[in-house]
Amino acid sequence: MPAAAAVPPSIAFTSLLYKCKAIQQFKQTHTQLIIRALNHPPKSFRPIISFASLNPHGDINYALLLLFQSSTPAQIFLFNTVIRGLSRLSRSHYLSTSLHLFYRLIDLNVAPNNFTFTFLFQGCASCAHFDLGTQLHGMVVKNSFAYDVFVKNSLIQFYSVCGRVRDARWVFDESDDLDVVSWNSMINGHVRNGEILEGLKLFDKMPQRNDVSWNSILGGLVRFGSVDDACRVFNQMPKRSLVSWVVLISGFAQNGRPKEALALFREMQSLDLEPNSAILVSLLSACAQLGALDYGNWVYSYIQKKCIKLDSILCAALIDMYAKCGSIDLAMQVFHSYGDKDVSAYTSAIFGLAMNGHSIEAFQLFENMKSKGISPDSISYIAVLSACSHLGWVEKGFYYFHSMFDVHGIKPELDHYACMVDLLGRAGLLEEAENFIASMPMKPDNVIWGTLLGACRVHRNAEMGQRIGNMLIESDQNHDGRYILLSNIYVETLKGENAEEVRKTMRKRKIKRAPGCSLIELDGVVHEFLAGDRSHEKTQEIYQFWEEIVKKIKNYGYNVETRSVMFDIEEEEKETVIGYHSEKLALAFGLICTKPGSVIRIVKNIRICSDCHSAMKLVSKVFKRKISIRDRKHYHHFEDGSCSCLEYW
């Protein structure tokens, strides 16, 4: 035998276990240990239980098994390690297991210590288990572990997460040995509960600030204050960490300011800072909002180049970006190439298929997901209901709506009801939609009524439209879109006077109509057009070319359709206004600047009008171009004279 045999294998393997970094290495060593040492020597328990409990690739059940199999006397250290691992998993059944271990310790006459309580409070915080946490707090006070600053900090965190900011503050105020983490936890407690001013007050009083405190304030302003205030704080910060960039970039992306998100990222790049996956998710969301496919492609290639792990969030964001940029094929390529599909990857793909006019495939994917044993969640139901809506499949919609609770125990929320109202409304079943709203177990919100109002317009129901429209503009006076909808319903049902009344009210209340705006990306630069816009550097060319386009498509039967224009302008002017709708300018620009045969992609902030819709169909035929337009609600892929929406919109 070689000289190494002199070292007893159990000790040799135990020391090897400490050195393992990767799961494969750990498993191999572990297997060898079991084979060569015939069993787990007591000394090997610590590294194995630590790895199994705490490593992301570990196995908490294995740790539990070993803990209970051990014939040596119970050691508080090992119990604490497993409780710590359980707490991290943030699932209530794991929290019960932790509690079970805690009582077992007491049964065995082993005293829990300050570590035990810290980990238990972390578990209570991650499951927001208020009752259990307060009971344990009582024990902590009795055992005077409450003097440990770690225990106190975990209590502050626990109460804050449970929304009990007063209790958290009580722990904080009672203590005289606070450290920087206590301050940060308390500031964050105020901020996450919407008490920004309290958070700021504490921030001002803080003896020393590190970047975590700044980031808490920054995050609070993004969530509950304003992104502009957050910007000001960002500019004042003595030192920014990666988290600061994450917060502000995602703040822009989530508040409908995608261009600023991209601009801030550019600034970050100029400082040679590398983005993490949270930033990439925000960039993808910004690209999705802008329809910026080239930029989105760049993000994807960056992920591949830097070998950034494609987790399920990043994967879902990529699928969403491609789908919203009109490239459903690329979206599905990402989806299929992703090995570890979870419900969010499926949901993004189902949404993407539905929104791009492939509802049948969306249903198939939903069924396919279930057959793989992945349970649909509340959001995936919204995706599949929207697929029903795109096809006008009312019965199927109700089938899914009922199966949600009956089969999967998911209670329908406002969004699901809104999908159903949209489905019924678009299918022309307006009264059924109204009855459905009346049957809701919760109070319908304005989004639901707005959905029905939209359906009233599509189906020209002036009576119901008037009733609901008036109710809506009174209950939410600042929403410009609903005034427009109502006045258009009047115009289209030949009730010009009523329409004029709506306009008057709008003027009196100083409500401005949000301008229609279209975006088109060219070589990574996003160009923006408003209706009748003359600010683009190629304006002259664009307008001239549009005139040529109109001449050509008129030969194929194009007639300017002015039905959906405001009623209070002359017929001739209507033609001019409608003639230069933003998507037409973007289209002309796209035709001038892109190679023949390439796809033209446009994103519009409001819904496309019927005149633009028929013009696009003809252009796709006459100029032999695929045109994809994403409007506020739907996708329109125009090809050879027809549209993927099949006129159902």
Added chain:
DNA sequence: GTAGGGTTAG
């Protein structure tokens, strides 16, 4: 070969 906490993320 006995450890622990605070900020971000669809």
